[in-house]
Amino acid sequence: MVLGRPWTGFEAVALQEAMRKSVREFAAHLGIEMTTVANWRSGLSAVTPRPLTQELLDTLLVQVSPEVRERFEQILAEGEQALGSRRLPTRRTVSSAAGATAAGNDAALLARLDDARTLVDRTLAACTIAPSMVELMEERAAGRVLTYTSTPPSQVLATVLPDVLEVQSISTQRQPAAIQSRLSEVTAVLGLLIADALMKLGQIERANFWYGTARMAADDTGNMRLRARVRAQHAMLPYYYGSPEHAVMLARAAQAQLPETADDATALAAAAEARALARLGDADGAESAMRRARAHTAALGEMSSDEAFRFGEKRLLLYLSGTLTNLGRVAEARRVQEQALRLYRDSPGVVVDPALIELDIAIGYALEGAVDEACEQAARVLTTLPGEHRTTIVVSRAAAVVDAIPEAARGRRTVEELRHLVAAGASELR
Template identity: 30%
Template sequence: MSGRQTLLKVLLTKRHQETHRAFCLEYDKVARSIDRNLIGSSPSREAYGRWLKGHLKTKPHADHCRVLERMFPGHTVAELLAPYDPVGKGSGVHDMRSDPREAATKRREVFQLGATTLAIGLSESIWRGPDLFEQALDFSNVGEARLHFLEYEAARLGQKVPPPSVLPEALLHLASIRELLAYRQPTEAQRRLTRVGAKLSIVVGEIMFCANHFPLARRWYAAARRAADEAGDLHLGDLALTSAALMPTYSADPRSVLATVTARLEHAVGATPAIAWMWGLAALAYASLGDRTAFERAISRSRNTLERCSADELQPGILSFQPERHTFYEARGRADLGDLNGTAEAVSRALASYDNGASNDPALVRFAYACALAKAGEIEEACRFATDAIQEAPPAGHSITVVVRAHDFDALLTPTGAASADWREALAAIRAPDPAILQTMSPLRT
């Protein structure tokens, strides 16, 4: 074989990756997207030198071939390791051609279905096949249509509290983004992909939180913050931080809530839904601690911040904060402080705003009023409101938030009494979500 430079060397030179170290870094990045076991399998310096000069008598190892053809879509290994011909495309490496069966396998790898079938089974290959094919097409320059689709999907999944059934879908899109980010994308495309990844991480974190899997929820929210920081999106990072503050809110740990949000609020400039949300959670924490003055200040800051937000910022779902959610926080805070009249007024406003059946919030609003009634000694009316709260479950069922508030209310009642008999029967019928159910979900069951 001639000692002229190979097509591989020409392509690597154009990418400024012709040194052995630079090549191995890119090799491992691509190998990770195929099979994590291939990481670290890059060629030695001597073998790499032979690849660049075309000093080869036999074809490289099959794993090397897989990675090389993924690194340079549209080129076979024979073409890459043949002497470079700037005029034609002939390889001149006749002894390196594959037999027909091997060539068929390579064609399947271009579509990335064959390798996926071997790795994760036929059913998931069918589920991910189109997505994997698009990954090859978007190798290092993701198209506008693909970006728009992923952005649309993140917004759609965040439009409401996501039920567990959308978890496989969210994870599929995250896998797509993760694989696209493994390659060098143009700067703006990289930023947009990272923002979508942050939003989808919040969606997955919300599913984990509602399913009573706080450790995983905490990790997903942290990943969302990291992605938001990487994309330079402060508001999205604030949303992830606020979402993480929900866990101590529903774990009776108000001081941890304040530790989570106070530092950010002290440096907040401008009005965003996330900042309004943080003030609302701070208000709940102060009410739980019995600090009425701090509660009034925080709930007022939450309201004023919301009023300064533009209408298109106040979207429904978990990627924003809505006036009705603020009103719910006001109702719960006043209930915790024993303000029955203030709670009743806020509950009336909140229930008039919510679309019953769309989320767990209406049930939480009713529990706020039930708690206020119980503290005022109106047990029968309190139990009626609490029973209604349990019976009005959304289609996806009760989240951990409703279960926690149900038991908070029950703790306010005396162990015996006819007035609470119906309530205790309703309470016995609900259970905390079992996080193990998430492990049984398959993409084909969504």
């Protein structure tokens, strides 16, 4: 019995399960937000509801029938692991750089991801998608999106994979079109999370395949925003690891899904186009795309959410930082970067975006000829960023700092030290 001691997310979810209510129904019953219940389900015993919410749970537990209370106590007796294996996604804690690296490059896990993607692709191609517990899967996917930006990418792979496999396991018989569309949306969102995590870990080919899977799933729906979002997110992969021209193509394809529409996806796509065009040296094109990105973001209104796929002022400033740095407009870039870092201080759980901005600052120093400052800035990022977030995408941007240093200055001690740090970081990730 919980009465007399604090509730955790595990007990709260156990009560939800005992009452046999969906996340939406349980949240409505308590008068709280659905995202609160989703957080309980993601964190379980690691989450502590607020005191007022604990009082609501106390009251609800007293009011439920003896049958519900008996089921609740049985779930508590079985424990969190039993609950997780029955209804919730597998959870994995990553506590060190070594743990993150091992998970991110675990051959068995990556092979399972490949198998899962193949199964999903075949199902989508055969149009045999069928739903079961669709609402629960939508809510679970929403919870994954909510916590994605603060979760190490290796942990994302380990937790989202069971969700994908669950969707696949129930998608073997064709169902009515409306239900098929909802399941395809879930598949697209989960596929997008996996693709983005793989991109951060430097698993470029696998990430590209998963972006393709997410695109197939999105295109199986009538959701134009989702179609645009998948293409806009995909544009990041060639920007960081491939061809800026391909990034521009994907960004423009995303905007074509929702022409002249202010949306998270079109704002992101315009910003992605600007950054890629700047790298290609197209200053006029980059300026035009920046104007569109700013206009779309302003039309979306104030947005402080760190939820994945949401595009507000902070993420706009991240992209403007890269765009202006690529254009060599260092002084203007620095003003944007200082503003962005101030805003990111309000989101201490989000660490990769600020690290990328600080590396843009380092590149700016290098372009100005301030070689020691550039190297010290990049070295500070590599040595202070938590190991589980020090992934390939960060190490590759640190390498870009070395590349930006004038040839005549590359023999300096600070440059050599940074080069060794980059090489060590790349070696850890192999």
